Amino acid sequence: MEGERRDMEFERRAKEIIKAIPRGKVATYAQVAALAGNHRAARQVARVLHSSSDKDRLPWQRVINSRGGISLKRGHGFEQQRRLLIKEGVCVNRLGRVDLDIFLWEPVGTRMAAARDFLRKLTR
DNA sequence: CCTATGACAGACA
DNA sequence: GTGTCTGCCATAG
Numbered sequence: 001m002e003g004e005r006r007d008m009e010f011e012r013r014a015k016e017i018i019k020a021i022p023r024g025k026v027a028t029y030a031q032v033a034a035l036a037g038n039h040r041a042a043r044q045v046a047r048v049l050h051s052s053s054d055k056d057r058l059p060w061q062r063v064i065n066s067r068g069g070i071s072l073k074r075g076h077g078f079e080q081q082r083r084l085l086i087k088e089g090v091c092v093n094r095l096g097r098v099d100l101d102i103f104l105w106e107p108v109g110t111r112m113a114a115a116r117d118f119l120r121k122l123t124r
Numbered sequence: 125c126c127t128a129t130g131a132c133a134g135a136c137a
Numbered sequence: 138g139t140g141t142c143t144g145c146c147a148t149a150g
Contacts, residue, residue, distance in 0.1 A: 040133090
């Protein structure tokens with residue numbers, strides 16, 4: 001009951017955040033999860049993208065992993081995601097890597113590098 | 125209830 | 138840099 005509502009809320013917020021990622025920028029699964037209220041729910045962000053991208057018109061291509069890489073496998077979306085990002089102005093090399101120092105979306109008031117350190121100390 | 129599975133992430137060798 | 142391991146947590150069977 002209560003937990004179920006919390007999950008729905010997380011999912012709703014995650015979608016809003018994903019929609020807010022601007023063209024030419026990318027966000028990480030963990031970043032979206034943290035902004036949506038649960039820094040440990042990166043896998044749930046991936047699940048949301050997998051299940052709702054189509055229905056909710058999410059700019060799914062703008063979400064990549066924390067290593068700055070495309071997580072989809074070759075032959076299973078990798079090529080399309082790379083193509084879409086490049087079309088939006090995000091440089092993706094042949095291995096599917098993006099330079100987060102340049103292309104990571106940093107919403108006003110957030111600094112991911114600092115936020116990561118903060119969360120690490122907090123959860124240690 | 126239990127196990128397996130992920131478009132993940134961090135730590136460490 | 139790579140590969141492995143562990144933690145994570147909703148979902149599916």
